[in-house]
Every structure is written in C-alpha cells, then in structure tokens.
Amino acid sequence: MxxxxxxxxxxxxxxxxxxxxxxxxxxxxxxxxxxxxxxxxxxxxxxxxxxxxxxxxxxxxxxxxxxxxxxxxxxxxxxxxxxxxxxxxxxxxxxxxxxxxxxxxxxxxxxxxxxxxxxxxxxxxxxxxxxxxxxxxxxxxxxxxxxxxxxxxxxxxxxxxxxxxxxxxxxxxxxxxxxxxxxxxxxxxxxxxSNCEMLIDWSHSNIGLFAGTPLKNIAVKSSQQQVKGELVVTKNGMEGNAIYALSNDVRTSLNTNGTALVYLDLKPGITIDKIIEKLAGFKNGNWTAHVKQQLKLTKVALELIRFNSDKFTYTDPDQLAHLIKNIPLKIYALGPIDAAISxxxxxxxxxxxxxxxxxxxxxxxxxxxxxxxxxxxxxxxxxxxxxxxxxxxxxxxxxxxx
The missing domain is CATH 3.50.50.60 (FAD/NAD(P)-binding domain)
Structure with a gap:
C-alpha cells in the first residue's frame, strides 16, 4: 500500500x-x-x-x-x-x-x-x-x-x-x-x-504630486549595501526594485529604532568631482535650468533635491554634488502587508x-x-x-x- x-x-x-x-x-x-x-x-x-x-x-x-x-x-x-x-x-x-x-x-x-x-x-x-x-x-x-x-x-x-x-x-x-x-x-x-512600498512623509513638499513617476538609473544605499536599479515615487513614499532589495536592512532599523534612513544616489554612474565639474562655469541665467541640463535631471529628481536642501546647498556646486549622490530618504514605516510582494x-x-x-x-x-x-x-x-x-x-x- x-x-x-x-x-x-x-x-x-x-x-x-x-x-x-x-x-x-x-x-x-x-x-x-x-x-x-x-x-x-x-x-x-x-x-x-x-x-x-x-x-x-x-x-x-x-x-x-x-x-x-x-x-x-x-x-x-x-x-x-x-x-x-x-x-x-x-x-x-x-x-x-x-x-x-x-x-x-x-x-x-x-x-x-x-x-x-x-x-x-x-x-x-x-x-x-x-x-x-x-x-x-x-x-x-x-x-x-x-x-x-x-x-x-x-x-x-x-x-x-x-x-x-x-x-x-x-x-x-x-x-x-x-x-x-x-x-x-x-x-x-x-x-x-517585505519587497514593499517604503513610507516617507512628503507632506512638506510637492513630491507626492509625482506619484507614479519613475526614477531610473539610480542607486539606493543603506548602512549595509548599495543597490542600483529603479524607483517609483508614490503618494506616500517610494517603491521599486532598488529599494525592495533593502527591505531587510530597512525593516531591521524600523524594528530597532522606529525609523530607517537610506540614501538615494541620483547619478551612480559619475563621481562627485565629475558633477562639480559639470556644474562649474555657470555665470548667469537660470541655475535650475543649468543643473537640469548639465546633469539631465528629471522634474521629480529636482524636487527631491529641493526638498532636502536650503538655498546655499542648492546653489553651491560642491554642496549640491554631495547631496545629489546622497539624498536622505527617512522611512517611517513599511507599506501594508496585503500590498507587499512578500x-x-x-x-x-x-x-x-x-x-x-x-x-x-x-x-x-x-x-x-x-x-x-x-x-x-x-x-x-x-x-x-x-x-x-x-x-x-x-x-x-x-x-x-x-
């Protein structure tokens, strides 16, 4: 039998x-x-x-x-x-x-x-x-x-x-x-x-208006690793393969500290020095247009930069270059379980x-x-x-x- x-x-x-x-x-x-x-x-x-x-x-x-x-x-x-x-x-x-x-x-x-x-x-x-x-x-x-x-x-x-x-x-x-x-x-x-939306407070910015907009060819860094890929802005935060890969790091930090901090690199393919070089030489005109043209930044990328900078940081090539490579994303929670991939x-x-x-x-x-x-x-x-x-x-x- x-x-x-x-x-x-x-x-x-x-x-x-x-x-x-x-x-x-x-x-x-x-x-x-x-x-x-x-x-x-x-x-x-x-x-x-x-x-x-x-x-x-x-x-x-x-x-x-x-x-x-x-x-x-x-x-x-x-x-x-x-x-x-x-x-x-x-x-x-x-x-x-x-x-x-x-x-x-x-x-x-x-x-x-x-x-x-x-x-x-x-x-x-x-x-x-x-x-x-x-x-x-x-x-x-x-x-x-x-x-x-x-x-x-x-x-x-x-x-x-x-x-x-x-x-x-x-x-x-x-x-x-x-x-x-x-x-x-x-x-x-x-x-x-896991592999879910990461919730970020956009209430003091216009970033939530870009919900559904992708950020391509970027990298996201935690204290443990850096992952290249894509993100999508959501009304309440970020999702996408680059940040999904940091799920364990983010979840561990949230469970331990109540918040998690990761950093967005908008230009992982070029160095800080190269960004400074591209921004140098500006004499007059529209600074935002110059930054956008030299670095080929999208509107949502510019909004993320503005959200994390004051006037001095935004207009100083050296400070701006460092920010572009390290935009802080403060995550306060993971997205709901039923919407998670796993x-x-x-x-x-x-x-x-x-x-x-x-x-x-x-x-x-x-x-x-x-x-x-x-x-x-x-x-x-x-x-x-x-x-x-x-x-x-x-x-x-x-x-x-x-």
Whole structure:
C-alpha cells in the first residue's frame, strides 16, 4: 500500500513539490482553500514573469536571508536546474538584460501554470479545492478541513504544508494558519512586509504630486549595501526594485529604532568631482535650468533635491554634488502587508530540521513562504520556492516511507 501524502496549500512550492513527487511510491492529494491552484503564481506574473535569476550559484545563495538556511539546497537545485526543469515542461526560457530569467514570449503565466497542472493530472494526484485547513485532531494524526458543506477529517502518513505567507490575500495567502500553529506550540514570528512600498512623509513638499513617476538609473544605499536599479515615487513614499532589495536592512532599523534612513544616489554612474565639474562655469541665467541640463535631471529628481536642501546647498556646486549622490530618504514605516510582494515571519526556522520537518511533529513538513526567510524580487522568491519543493520531493522519493 502506498504511503499517503497530504499537501496543504496550492501555491508555487506545492506545485513544484507535486510535479516531482514519485506517485508510484506515494498516494498524493492537494488540499486548497480556493477553487483553483496557483493563484499567486498568476498575480506574480502581472509585473513581468521573472522565474529566477541567472546569477552564479555562489552569488545566488547570498540573496537569501538567512543565507545558511537554503544554501546547501540551492547548490543542489539551483537556477540552472530550474531552467532545465522548465524546459522539460516545454517552457523555454531566456535571460533578460537585467539577468533575470523569463519564459520565452509569447508564453504567459497561465500557460506555465497549465503545464504544471498537466503534470499533476498525469501523475494522478487528487486536488481537493475549497478545503480550508482548520488544524489537527487531538493527537495530530488527522488534518481538519472546512468545506462548503461540511467538516472533514483526513488521515495521512506525511503532510506537507505550503500555505504561503500573508501578502496578496485575495490569492488565498492570508496567514490564517499562524494562530493554529502557535496554539500547537510551534514557534512562529509575526508577519511583516517585505519587497514593499517604503513610507516617507512628503507632506512638506510637492513630491507626492509625482506619484507614479519613475526614477531610473539610480542607486539606493543603506548602512549595509548599495543597490542600483529603479524607483517609483508614490503618494506616500517610494517603491521599486532598488529599494525592495533593502527591505531587510530597512525593516531591521524600523524594528530597532522606529525609523530607517537610506540614501538615494541620483547619478551612480559619475563621481562627485565629475558633477562639480559639470556644474562649474555657470555665470548667469537660470541655475535650475543649468543643473537640469548639465546633469539631465528629471522634474521629480529636482524636487527631491529641493526638498532636502536650503538655498546655499542648492546653489553651491560642491554642496549640491554631495547631496545629489546622497539624498536622505527617512522611512517611517513599511507599506501594508496585503500590498507587499512578500512577507517575512511565519514558522521560525529553528522549528524545522534540515529537511523542513517540524521538530515536534514527525512526518509533517513546511516549505515555501510559510517559513521565516527573505529574498528580494527578481526571481529569487520563486527560485526559493522551487528549490524547497524540489528538495523535499527528492528527499521523499529517496527515503524509506513510514
């Protein structure tokens, strides 16, 4: 008789696990609270469907916080392995100018999802939709679900929890499971936003009027790192890949100090001395027009400069050059969780062993965004879910079943 595996949740890590589990060895069933699987995967594709990043693995592992929790798994199932897996699903990929990996056009997210579902169907994996997980029975040997019409108890030999974090709740990733896990004595951490809008007080400026305006070819610096990329001004702050990558630094500072300070470099490609040289030689006329022309600054960039300078700083080439390379952005909070691309928090990593098995509940495993880890956008989040799902499937395939 085959051992029974119950997969709770139908997001990316669940799909990657399910497509690679050996159904000759296991009887597998997926329980999803929504009516369809992979909804967050589709939402993630709305802004450009970067599947992974093409960084060499020694650089790839450094994008995950904490590094050590996933490093050995990434070395086994890295971005090249992921691309090969996708190719076997008839999803060819290409590397974009940003070094991110995308499906070859005109392949859309729904087509990627359909290929995953096709494999799951071929493997005779049962999908039980509209099943909301409610917890366990008294001795943790059965899973409790609420359906549209009744309550259900499900026996299992192994359970794999893949219910996601707490962002994009409309996809089903609402973190309702956190209290259930905590009541079971499993150490969990509160959810916090990551890869999200950073809130800045624009009330004493006109910067909020530029909401939706991009700042391209810039860099943002924290005390720990500098990231080149793009930002978008919002009514209440900033968002974009450059500042998303500083999420952990910003969140740590906010949790410790109540505020966070990062610095915007409007011209990362040129030095302070070069900026001073470009601004020198002004004799008369309109100083703002001169600055804008010499440095090719946009209106929103000029507004950010004015917001952070007095008359002397603004009109002195040396002071202005230093400011242009170091515009302070005082962040007072992270954007709301439901608008965040991802979250941190959830099951503490010390609550699982090296195989993602819950320390106090043998044969019950947690993967994906339910675990408390972090990574920037750019394909790293999906790569992390792929690596965990792939590792666990292969661990099951090669282990002696209970």
């Amino acid at each position: 085959k051992a029974k595996i119950a997969i709770i949740g139908g997001g990316a890590s669940a799909l990657f696990f399910a497509t690679q589990i050996d159904t000759q060895k296991f009887e597998v069933q997926i329980f999803e609270q929504k009516k369809t699987l992979g909804r967050k995967l589709l939402v993630a594709g709305n802004g450009g469907f970067n599947l992974t990043h093409s960084s060499p693995v020694n650089q790839l592992v450094k994008k995950y916080i904490p590094v050590e929790f996933l490093s050995d798994k990434l070395e086994q199932y890295d971005n090249l392995f992921f691309q090969h897996y996708l190719k076997e699903l008839h999803i060819p990929t290409f590397i974009g100018s940003s070094k991110r990996v995308f499906p070859v056009p005109p392949i859309k997210p729904i087509e990627v999802l359909n290929e995953l579902l096709k494999v799951i169907k071929e493997k005779d994996i049962t999908i039980a939709s509209a099943h909301k997980w409610q917890g366990w029975n008294a001795d943790y040997t059965k899973l409790l679900f609420k359906t549209e019409n009744d309550q259900k108890e499900v026996a299992f030999d192994m359970a794999v929890f893949c219910m996601g974090g707490n962002s994009w709740q409309k996809t089903g990733s609402n973190g309702h499971w956190l209290n259930i896990f905590q009541k079971a004595g499993i150490t969990c951490h509160p959810f916090q936003s 979250t941190v928090g959830g099951v503490a990593l010390q609550s699982v062993n090296a195989h993602f098995e819950l320390q106090q509940l043998p044969n019950q495993f947690v993967i994906g965004e339910m675990l408390d880890w972090d990574a920037p956008t750019g394909g790293y989040l999906l790569q992390g879910c792929f690596t965990m799902g792939t590792y666990l499937a292969n661990y099951f395939n090669n282990k002696t079943v209970p």
